[in-house]
Amino acid sequence: MTAVSVLAGVTQIGAVVVGSPLVVGLMRQIRAKSEGRCGAGILQPWRDLRKQLRKQQVTPLGTTLVFAAAPIVVAASALLIAAIAPLVAICSPLDSVADLFAVVGVLFIGTVALTLAGIDSGTSFGGMGSSREITIAALVEPTIMLSVFALSVPAGSANLGAIVSLTVRDPHSVVSLAGVMALVALVIVVIAETGRLPVDNPATHLELTMVHEAMVLEYAGPRLALVEWAAGMRLTVLLALLANLFVPWGVAGAQSGLAAVGIGLAAISIKVGALAALLAVAELFLAKVRLFRIPELLVGSFLLALLAVTAANFLAVQG
Numbered sequence: 001m002t003a004v005s006v007l008a009g010v011t012q013i014g015a016v017v018v019g020s021p022l023v024v025g026l027m028r029q030i031r032a033k034s035e036g037r038c039g040a041g042i043l044q045p046w047r048d049l050r051k052q053l054r055k056q057q058v059t060p061l062g063t064t065l066v067f068a069a070a071p072i073v074v075a076a077s078a079l080l081i082a083a084i085a086p087l088v089a090i091c092s093p094l095d096s097v098a099d100l101f102a103v104v105g106v107l108f109i110g111t112v113a114l115t116l117a118g119i120d121s122g123t124s125f126g127g128m129g130s131s132r133e134i135t136i137a138a139l140v141e142p143t144i145m146l147s148v149f150a151l152s153v154p155a156g157s158a159n160l161g162a163i164v165s166l167t168v169r170d171p172h173s174v175v176s177l178a179g180v181m182a183l184v185a186l187v188i189v190v191i192a193e194t195g196r197l198p199v200d201n202p203a204t205h206l207e208l209t210m211v212h213e214a215m216v217l218e219y220a221g222p223r224l225a226l227v228e229w230a231a232g233m234r235l236t237v238l239l240a241l242l243a244n245l246f247v248p249w250g251v252a253g254a255q256s257g258l259a260a261v262g263i264g265l266a267a268i269s270i271k272v273g274a275l276a277a278l279l280a281v282a283e284l285f286l287a288k289v290r291l292f293r294i295p296e297l298l299v300g301s302f303l304l305a306l307l308a309v310t311a312a313n314f315l316a317v318q319g
Contacts, residue, residue, distance in 0.1 A: 002091075004089075004091060004252075004256065004257060004258060004261065005089075005091045005092055005093050005095075006093060007258065007261055008088055008089035008091055008092045008093075008252060008261050008264070009083055009092040009093045009094065011088050011089075011261055011264075011265055012082050012083060012085075012087045012088045012089075012092060013079055013082050013083055015082075015087070015088065015265060015268070015269070016078070016079070016082040016087075016233050016236050016237055016240075017079070017082075017233065019236060019269065019272070020229065020232035020233040020235065020236040021043075021045035021046045021049060021229070021232055022042055022043070022045070022046075023232060023235060023236050023239070023272060023273070023276045024045045024232045024235065025040075025041065025042035025043060025044050025045045025046070026042050026273060026276050026277065026280070027276050027277070027279065027280040028040070028044065028045075028280075029041065029042050030277055030280040030281065031280050031283065031284065034280075034281065034284050035284070045228075045232065048225075048228070049225045049228065049229060052220075052221060052222065052224050052225035052228070053221075053222050053225045055220065055221040055222070056221055057220075057221045057222055057223065058220040058221055060121055060122070060218045062122050063120050063121060063122070063218075064120055066113075066116050066117055066120040067117050067120045067121060067218075068223070069113070070113045070114050070116065070117030070120075070227075071117075071219070071223045071226035071227045071230065072226065073109065073110060073113035074110040074113055074114050074226075074227065074230040074231075074234075075226050075229060075230040075233065076110075077106050077107065077109050077110035077113075077230075078110060078230050078233035078234045078237055079233065080106050081103055081106055081107060081237050081241075082233065082237050084097055084098040084102070084103065084160075085098055085103060085160055085237065085240070085241050085244075086098060086160050086161045086164045086244055086248075086251060087237070087240045087241070087244060087251075087264075087268050088251070088252060088261060088264040088265050088268055089251060089252035089253070089256065089260070089261055089264050090161040090164060090165060090251060090252065090253055091252060091253065091256065095159075095161045096159075098159055098160045098161055099158050099159055099160070100145060100148045100149060100152060100158040100159075100160065101145065101158065103160065103241075104141055104144055104145045104148075107141070107144070107193070107234075108137065108141050110230070110234065111133065111134075111137045111141075111193075112134075112137075114130075114133070114212075114215055114216070114227070115130040115133050115134050115137075115215065116130070117215065117216075118130035118133070118214065118215030118216075121215075121217075121218040123217065123218060125210070125214045125217055126214060126215055126217065126218060128214055129210055129211055129212070129213070129214025129215040129217075130214075130215055132211045132214070132291065133211055133212065133215060135295070136192055136193075136199065136211065136294065136298065137193075139192075139295060139298035139299060139301075139302060140189045140192050140193050140298060142302060142305075143185055143186075143188075143189045143298065143301050143302045143305045144186065144189050144193070146185070146302070146305035146306055146308070146309050147182040147185045147186045147189070147305040147308060148160070148163070148182070148186075148245065149309055150178050150179075150181070150182040150305065150308035150309045150311070150312040151163050151167075151173075151174065151178075151179065151182055151245060151312075153178075153309070153312035153313055153315075153316050154166060154170075154173045154312065154315075154316065155173070160241075160245075163245065164244050164245065164248045164251060165253070167245070167246070167248045168248050168249065168251065168253075174245075174246050176311075176312075176315065177308075177311050177315075178308045178309075178311035178312035178315060179246070179308075181304045181305070181307050181308035181311065182304075182305060182308040182312075183246055184301070184304055185301040185302070185304040185305040185308065186242055186245070186305075187242070188297065188298070188300075188301035188304075189298070189301055190238045190239070190242055191279070192294075192297075192298060192301075193234070193238060194231070194234060194235040194238060195211060195212040195231070196235075196279060196283065197283040197286045197287070197288055198286045198287060198288050198289045198297075199211075199288075199289070199294055199297070200212055200288070201288050204288075209288065209291070212231065235276075236272060239272045239275045239276060239279075240268050240271070240272050242275065243268065243271035243272060243275055244268070244271075247271060249267065250263055250264055250266070250267025250268070250271075251264050251267065251268075252264040
């Protein structure tokens with residue numbers, strides 16, 4: 001562990017913590033401008049968080065420690081992924097444990113925690129949202145694993161840093177049939193995992209159509225702020241990971257210096273901003289699909305990921 005690796009790890013966590021509300025604000029502002037509205041500004045999510053943190057803590061009657069601990073677990077899982085994934089640099093202190101299966105497992109822990117909190121609230125909407133969320137997660141998590149596994153076949157390792165390093169050295173490793181199918185599958189599951197259109201509408205207040213919002217209806221004050229902050233961090237981390245798996249240029253290498261870490265921070269900021277803007281524009285042309293059509297969409301992405309793994313292994317054997 002060197003000073004550069006420690007700096008890289010701290011930079012990744014700090015960038016996700018500070019930048020995630022800005023990513024959400026950017027997407028809202030782009031959508032507002034596209035619809036002919038002024039918008040509240042990119043900094044509005046930070047203002048909302050400050051307002052929620054100043055409010056009184058409210059705990060519904062009948063809830064247990066599960067309800068109180070869920071926001072902390074969700075935020076901690078997002079921060080842990082930010083610490084181990086190769087976002088700014090490959091040389092972070094926890095790069096050795098940045099395994100595909102570990103990342104997917106940590107991501108699933110946050111999902112399960114929020115699902116249990118929705119059930120623990122004892123409300124009909126909380127239970128309904130939890131049921132929907134776990135159904136989506138049951139299809140999303142295996143697809144993420146298969147998609148990244150398809151990219152790991154040429155690298156010969158499930159370590160995310162090794163996959164990113166291979167792509168930097170050999171861009172043709174992702175410019176293939178397996179890479180394209182893995183990319184499409186990952187895009188679909190990232191949208192589903194973060195609750196964006198057409199799977200879920202983060203701006204809706206219609207209880208019968210909500211997924212994420214239905215689970216957090218009973219939260220208020222600082223806990224609600226932490227839940228919303230964690231949701232923004234998960235969105236930022238997944239967009240950054242998606243960008244670096246396929247366009248990793250700018251990421252600091254294992255033997256890089258302090259200047260390379262700064263370049264890596266600037267590069268990932270630009271890439272995440274571009275992906276967030278693209279997603280915001282795409283949502284203007286998308287409508288939320290019916291609940292019973294969501295599994296069909298996710299099963300399609302799972303089949304794409306499975307075909308990507310098959311194609312990657314076939315190409316590896318032929319090579």
